[in-house]
Amino acid sequence: MKVRTFLFFLLLAGFARADEGMWMLNRIDAKTAQAMKELGLQLTPSELYNPAGVSLKDAVVDFGDFCSGVVVSPNGLVFTNHHCGYGAIQKLSSPEDDILANGFVAHSYAEERPAEGLFVRFLLRTEECSTRVMLALDSIYRANPGGEPRKLDRDNIDSICYAIEEDYQKANPGMDCQVRSYYGGNAYFVSIYKVYRDIRLVFTGTNTMGKFGGDTDNWMWPRQTCDFSVFRIYADENGEPAEYSPDNKPLRSKRYAKVSLDGYQPGDYCMTIGYPGSTSRYLSSWGIDERVNARNVSTIQVRGRKQEVWKKFMDADRSVGIKYASKWASSSNYWKNSIGMNKAIADLGVIAQKQRLEEQIKQWYDGRQDLKARFGNMFGELEEAYRMRREDVYAQGFFNETFSRGIEIIRVAGQLNRMPQDADSVQIASTRESLQHFFKDYDAILDEATTAALLQNYREQVTDKQYWPEFYQDIDSLYNGDCAAFARDIFSKTVCKDISCLDKLLADSALRETDPILRYTEETENFIQFLYGKQRENNNIIDHNERLLTQALLEMDQEAPHYSDANFTMRLSYGFIQDYTAQGQHFQYYTNAQSLLDKAARQEEIMDYKLEKDIMELMQKGDWGRYADRNTHDMHLCFISNNDITGGNSGSPMFNGKGELIGLAFDGNWEAMSGDISFNSSLQRCIGVDIRFVLFLIDKWGKADNLIKEIEQSTP
Numbered sequence: 001m002k003v004r005t006f007l008f009f010l011l012l013a014g015f016a017r018a019d020e021g022m023w024m025l026n027r028i029d030a031k032t033a034q035a036m037k038e039l040g041l042q043l044t045p046s047e048l049y050n051p052a053g054v055s056l057k058d059a060v061v062d063f064g065d066f067c068s069g070v071v072v073s074p075n076g077l078v079f080t081n082h083h084c085g086y087g088a089i090q091k092l093s094s095p096e097d098d099i100l101a102n103g104f105v106a107h108s109y110a111e112e113r114p115a116e117g118l119f120v121r122f123l124l125r126t127e128e129c130s131t132r133v134m135l136a137l138d139s140i141y142r143a144n145p146g147g148e149p150r151k152l153d154r155d156n157i158d159s160i161c162y163a164i165e166e167d168y169q170k171a172n173p174g175m176d177c178q179v180r181s182y183y184g185g186n187a188y189f190v191s192i193y194k195v196y197r198d199i200r201l202v203f204t205g206t207n208t209m210g211k212f213g214g215d216t217d218n219w220m221w222p223r224q225t226c227d228f229s230v231f232r233i234y235a236d237e238n239g240e241p242a243e244y245s246p247d248n249k250p251l252r253s254k255r256y257a258k259v260s261l262d263g264y265q266p267g268d269y270c271m272t273i274g275y276p277g278s279t280s281r282y283l284s285s286w287g288i289d290e291r292v293n294a295r296n297v298s299t300i301q302v303r304g305r306k307q308e309v310w311k312k313f314m315d316a317d318r319s320v321g322i323k324y325a326s327k328w329a330s331s332s333n334y335w336k337n338s339i340g341m342n343k344a345i346a347d348l349g350v351i352a353q354k355q356r357l358e359e360q361i362k363q364w365y366d367g368r369q370d371l372k373a374r375f376g377n378m379f380g381e382l383e384e385a386y387r388m389r390r391e392d393v394y395a396q397g398f399f400n401e402t403f404s405r406g407i408e409i410i411r412v413a414g415q416l417n418r419m420p421q422d423a424d425s426v427q428i429a430s431t432r433e434s435l436q437h438f439f440k441d442y443d444a445i446l447d448e449a450t451t452a453a454l455l456q457n458y459r460e461q462v463t464d465k466q467y468w469p470e471f472y473q474d475i476d477s478l479y480n481g482d483c484a485a486f487a488r489d490i491f492s493k494t495v496c497k498d499i500s501c502l503d504k505l506l507a508d509s510a511l512r513e514t515d516p517i518l519r520y521t522e523e524t525e526n527f528i529q530f531l532y533g534k535q536r537e538n539n540n541i542i543d544h545n546e547r548l549l550t551q552a553l554l555e556m557d558q559e560a561p562h563y564s565d566a567n568f569t570m571r572l573s574y575g576f577i578q579d580y581t582a583q584g585q586h587f588q589y590y591t592n593a594q595s596l597l598d599k600a601a602r603q604e605e606i607m608d609y610k611l612e613k614d615i616m617e618l619m620q621k622g623d624w625g626r627y628a629d630r631n632t633h634d635m636h637l638c639f640i641s642n643n644d645i646t647g648g649n650s651g652s653p654m655f656n657g658k659g660e661l662i663g664l665a666f667d668g669n670w671e672a673m674s675g676d677i678s679f680n681s682s683l684q685r686c687i688g689v690d691i692r693f694v695l696f697l698i699d700k701w702g703k704a705d706n707l708i709k710e711i712e713q714s715t716p
Contacts, residue, residue: 020644020679021563022276022571024182024189025049025057026126036574040269040657047659048273048572051125056659057570058255060273062121062193063651065568068274069120069231070653070661072259073710076233076251077202078120079694080651081666082210083333085229087326088115089204091440095319103206105702112200112232114244117437120233121176121193122254123570129164129179133188136160157185164190174241182564184282184550185543191569196233196251198244203230203704205697206612211329213599214608218336220670221587223638223687224596227666228694230707257653259691259711260660263629263636264577266589270641271574272665272686274652276566279676282550284379285354286386287542288677292345294390296338298397298461303335305457306406306450313446323441331405337647340673350678361549364556375552378545385541392535395467398458399531403469403524406454408447412438412496413521416505423506432502444497452487459483469527471520490516568648573686575642580685582671590639590690592632593619618700627692627699636690639663643686646676654688663688 023032028045049057063069067084071077082089092113093100106112140156161179168177168190176193204210209226217223234248235241242248264270280287310328314321345351358379365371403410412435419431459472479485494517495501505511512518554562563571579589596611597619603610611619624635645652645665654663665688668675672684695711698704 020681022279022566022573022644022646023563024126025273025570025572026051028572036269036271039574039576041271041574042657043659054255056255056257056655057123057273059253059257060123060570060653062123062275062568062570064118064120066277067648067650068652068665070651070664071233071253071256072661073256073713074253075710076235076253077256077707077710078199078231078233079228079653079661079664080231081227081664081689082204082225082229083227083329083666084651085115085201085204085231086210086329088118088199088201088231089229090322090326091116092201093322095322098318098322099204100322100325101207103209103702104201104204105704106200106202107704107706109232109250112202115199115201115231116244118199118231119195119197120199121195124175124192124194126189126191126569128187129190130187132164133157133160133179136163157181161188164188168192178569180567180569182567183554183562184565185547186550186554187564189569194241196235196241198234198242198248200232200234201229202232203698203702203707205229205701206615208611209615209697212596212609212611215332215336216606216608218333219340219667219673221640221685221687222591222595223667224591224599225638225666225689226693226697227689228664230698257655257659257661259695260656260658260662261626261692261695262656262660262662263631263690263692264639264656264662265631266577266579268577269574269657270577270643270662271572271655271657271659272643272645272649272652273570273572273655274645274649274665275568276571276646277568277648279566279646281565281676281678282546282553283354283677284382284386284546284549285351285358286382287546288345288351288354290386290390290393291677292342292351294394295397296342298394298401299334299338300342301461302398302401302406302454302457303331305453306401307332307335309450309453310446313443313449320443320446323443324446327441337673340670341676344670344672344674345677348674348678348680348683350674353678357553358549361552361556365552371552371555375548378548378552381541382545382549385538385545389535389538389542391464392531392538395462395464396528396531396535398462399467399524399528402454402458404528407451408442409444409451409491409494409496409517410521410524412501413494413515413517414525416496416501417512417518417522417525419502419505421506421509428502428506432499435499435502439499444491448487448491451491452484455483455487467531469520469523471523490520494518566646566648573644575644575686577639578642578685579640580669580671580683582683587640590636592637593622593624593635596637615701623700624696627696629692635693635696637693638687638689640669640685640687642681642684644675644679644684645686649686654686661691663691664694 026049033045047055049055059071061069061078063080063084067080069078069080072079090100164179165177172192176195177190179188179190181188205226212225213223233251235251236248239252310324314324365375415431415434420427475481475483475486494515495504495511496517577589580587599609600611600616628634629636645668649665652665653661654665656662665686667687669685669687672680675684699708
């Protein structure tokens with residue numbers, strides 16, 4: 001499709017239901033703005049996004065490239081979720097100073113703790129570069145008249161986007177410029193960011209509050225989790241980004257969100273702005289089936305087995321528990337997400353819904369020869385290519401979960417294998433720094449047990465031996481098929497278990513041939529290339545035809561709303577506060593203090609409901625003061641809206657119609673876990689922690705008068 005034709009269809013897209021859509025802030029048209037206004041938004045589009053001035057988007061940050069956050073004071077104070085700050089909090093913890101368990105409060109700037117490696121990005125502006133990408137591809141096609149677009153695109157789009165990024169970097173020195181594809185690769189935009197890398201921890205509650213409900217309540221409603229943490233952005237004396245220095249000063253914020261204690265009612269306007277990670281709502285029915293039956297199954301099965309092993313070691317030794325706390329949280333989060341997604345896709349009949357839409361598309365193009373010439377082969381090619389790569393994808397899923405995300409020592413060996421033997425190489429210093437960070441949170445005894453369990457698990461789940469790395473021959477011939485004996489032996493002979501491995505390898509290059517972990521890791525890296533190569537042709541066919549499918553849908557439904565899938569760029573979702581009913585049970589739009597106490601009463605039965613005595617007493621006392629809801633006179637803990645969010649939105653500010661902060665988004669609900677694939681307006685809900693609950697804990701538990709005053713001074 002010609003670039004200008006496709007962009008014409010984008011401009012024709014109308015506004016969506018208020019509760020669906022992840023909208024680019026620079027593409028809010030008049031109809032969408034009117035829909036938001038009718039729901040209760042009192043800000044204009046330019047007050048939301050204004051690259052030439054100051055707007056609400058300037059208060060929202062990309063937090064660490066995995067979450068979202070919001071600036072809440074003129075002095076660079078940032079609110080995000082507890083689980084977003086979890087990795088930084090864990091790194092700052094030790095058995096002697098266990099702030100992960102006990103919480104942390106900085107009562108002055110001097111007490112704030114640098115969070116090494118953490119950064120935030122501010123979006124300056126987003127510009128379209130679709131025409132440049134498409135023209136570059138057209139030039140490649142003309143130079144290769146016999147080449148198929150599906151083969152040329154994947155090989156060249158990355159290099160085209162990289163060239164655009166380089167040009168923007170030159171024009172915007174010191175900025176981070178990123179090109180992303182939108183609408184299934186049919187459009188491209190570049191985002192320009194300012195990045196701050198001196199970030200310091202200011203406040204975190206106890207682990208029991210920040211993770212209240214744990215895995216038991218994860219992805220569930222109702223919730224009582226006070227999922228927040230507080231950080232501060234530091235800059236040089238001119239307010240510009242700088243590496244950590246004791247001379248840096250709190251950032252003078254360009255824009256910050258004002259906090260509201262007014263609360264909310266059902267039907268009140270609610271808006272999130274953040275960085276949703278990834279959705280696949282344009283995906284074909286064959287792609288959804290592959291996601292459920294060939295990809296999610298490996299995430300569920302392997303992580304479940306891995307977590308069984310980890311839990312034994314973490315429960316037995318608090319130091320190991322601290323080391324693996326963040327890893328566990330990340331692993332278990334998407335383990336449960338995959339379980340919920342598969343269940344919801346089946347329960348809601350998502351694949352059948354997509355098949356009906358595909359039938360409509362067939363009927364649409366069947367009547368016109370020009371459309372049939374463009375789209376007539378795509379469904380047949382998609383079906384066949386997905387069928388051809390099915391076994392490869394299934395095996396690759398188990399391979400990645402086992403060897404890339406499961407057995408940790410492979411990551412060490414991979415870095416060592418790529419390291420030059422020259423001790424003076426610049427790469428040695430960066431490798432040393434990387435390994436020092438890794439070994440701080442590594443336990444070799446745990447990893448050996450995990451290796452034994454996952455090697456055995458892999459051969460049980462992937463029974464076709466063509467997908468077994470070569471070292472399984474050694475396991476069978478030298479160890480009689482005993483994966484535990486194999487793991488025990490190679491761990492006893494390797495140098496890869498601690499930071500001394502780097503210097504040992506530099507001193508003796510022969511280790512590259514004799515160290516078993518180094519040798520076997522090289523086999524796994526070669527094997528993954530084999531798997532990628534095996535799928536390459538079918539991947540190209542699928543990429544090309546999924547892109548055509550998105551084009552067809554946009555052309556067929558020109559008057560319908562169409563937003564691009566999430567790709568971890570800033571998006572806005574608008575809707576309202578709303579309860580819901582599922583499977584005959586009605587769920588209220590908020591939770592209160594008594595519901596927290598009711599769960600805490602079961603803490604002997606369910607460890608995820610454990611609370612410290614002082615927090616229990618604080619909640620039992622019921623002295624909510626100005627943080628009480630003005631209508632119910634109760635403490636609201638969490639609430640739900642019909643905003644459209646996904647992973648990456650964690651920590652996103654939830655705004656009222658005035659653009660004031662009323663909460664922080666942190667989760668979705670179990671009944672609609674298929675939301676990354678298909679939005680269900682009657683079920684899908686965004687779960688947020690009430691900002692009044694956040695301030696109550698900062699004030700009454702943390703006794704952080706300094707923070708309360710800082711926020712009060714920022715809010716009329």
